Amino acid sequence: MYKELAKYYDLIYSWKDYKKETVKINKLIKKYKNSDGNKLLDVACGTGKHLKYFKKNFSCSGIDLNEEVIDIAKTNVRDVSFNQADMINFNLNDTVDIIICLFSSIGYVKTYDNLEKTIRNFADHLKTGGIAIIEPWFTKSTYTVGYPGMTTYNGEDIKIARLNTTKLENNLSVMEMHYLIVERDKDVKYFVDRHEVGLFEIDKFLEIMNNSGFKAEFLKDGLMKDRGLYIGIKS
Ligand SMILES: C[S@@+](CC[C@H](N)C(=O)[O-])C[C@H]1O[C@@H](n2cnc3c(N)ncnc32)[C@H](O)[C@@H]1O
Numbered sequence: 001m002y003k004e005l006a007k008y009y010d011l012i013y014s015w016k017d018y019k020k021e022t023v024k025i026n027k028l029i030k031k032y033k034n035s036d037g038n039k040l041l042d043v044a045c046g047t048g049k050h051l052k053y054f055k056k057n058f059s060c061s062g063i064d065l066n067e068e069v070i071d072i073a074k075t076n077v078r079d080v081s082f083n084q085a086d087m088i089n090f091n092l093n094d095t096v097d098i099i100i101c102l103f104s105s106i107g108y109v110k111t112y113d114n115l116e117k118t119i120r121n122f123a124d125h126l127k128t129g130g131i132a133i134i135e136p137w138f139t140k141s142t143y144t145v146g147y148p149g150m151t152t153y154n155g156e157d158i159k160i161a162r163l164n165t166t167k168l169e170n171n172l173s174v175m176e177m178h179y180l181i182v183e184r185d186k187d188v189k190y191f192v193d194r195h196e197v198g199l200f201e202i203d204k205f206l207e208i209m210n211n212s213g214f215k216a217e218f219l220k221d222g223l224m225k226d227r228g229l230y231i232g233i234k235s
Contacts, residue, residue, distance in 0.1 A: 001177070001193050002046070006068035008181065009047050010076075011153045011160060021102070021223045022053035025133060028219075029098055032231055034129030039096035041125065043087045044105030048073030051080050058098065063090055065108075088118050095125055099132045104227065107137030107197035110172060115200060116208050119232075123213040126234040132214065134230040135223055140199045142226045143173050157184040173197045205230060 001009060038059050042051050045062030046069050054060050055077065063085040064070050070082045083092075087101065088109055099122050109118050122132045137143075145168050153160040160181050167174040179191040202218050209216035214232030222229035 001195070002064075002066040003068045005179065005191060005193060006047075006066065006072055008153075008160060008179075009069060009072065010049070011155065011158065012151055012162060013049075014153060015151075016049075016103075018049040019053055022050055024223060025050075025054075025100060025102075026057065028133060028229070028231060029131065032233055033097060033131050034233060035097045035127040037097040037127060037130075039094075040098040040100065041092070041096045043090075043099055043101040043122070044103075044108070045070075045073060045082065046103070046105075048077040048080065048082070050100065050102060052077045054100075055080055061092075061096075063087070063092075088114050088121065090121060090125075092125060095127045095130070097127055097130045099126060099130070100134075101132070102135045102223070104135060104137035104197065106134050107173070107200070110196060110198040112198075112200070112204065112208070115198065115205070116212070119208050119212045119214070122232075123234055128234055130234045132209075132230070132232040132234070134232075135227055136200060136205065136230060137173065137197050138199060138226065139201050140171075143168070143199055149175070158182070168199075169196075171199065173199050202228075 040058035040060045042062040045064050051060050051062050061081045063083050065086050067084050073082050109115050147166040149164040151162045162177050162179050164175050164177045175195045177193040182188045206216050209232045216232040219229045
């Protein structure tokens with residue numbers, strides 16, 4: 001999805017209201033941020049759809065593991081710097097006031113060991129009083145195994161059907177996404193795209209944040225149903 005299929009990302013997620021999400025995150029930033037500055041870093045920024053709105057209020061930058069989505073972000077959003085980097089070990093030689101990591105991207109670090117490295121890295125890149133806002137993937141108890149998922153996109157020149165199942169393998173949430181894609185004047189293409197995502201428990205997540213230099217809390221009422229949001233203020 002984030003490599004060969006990156007060009008379909010914005011179509012597959014065209015149902016997602018990035019503007020509305022940004023309004024909600026802006027309110028949280030106003031409420032919790034204690035540093036004076038205006039710098040925002042979007043970690044695992046994907047195609048830059050949140051940054052398109054955040055750039056009106058903040059001096060923004062974005063990082064993502066995959067060049068393919070970054071290339072799209074660069075055409076979606078102007079005047080924002082994008083860099084290829086892994087959230088587990090990136091080093092920007094800079095500190096910011098706000099780090100956001102949304103749409104469950106944090107789950108791709110898979111293990112608690114990597115989660116700890118990532119959260120420490122977030123803390124190292126924040127000014128005192130700055131905040132991290134992280135939208136997690138499900139926990140083991142909120143994740144449904146065997147759920148039949150379907151997403152479609154029905155454009156004039158391109159149609160996409162994506163079906164998936166949800167499995168649990170070695171404590172990871174595993175989703176095999178089966179894509180059928182047809183574009184005007186082209187043959188139908190079929191892809192299978194496997195995602196392995198960590199299921200992190202709330203108490204352990206908060207413990208890792210608190211041990212990494214944050215004063216952390218979990219908000220049940222987040223952006224998407226049953227996912228919630230972690231807020232950490234850098235002490
Ligand atoms: C579900 S998408 C979310 C993208 C974007 N934040 C959004 O809301 O549309 C997950 C993103 O995480 C990125 N990603 C996965 N593992 C990563 C890592 N270790 N470091 C940085 N980005 C990563 C993927 O390339 C992808 O763009």
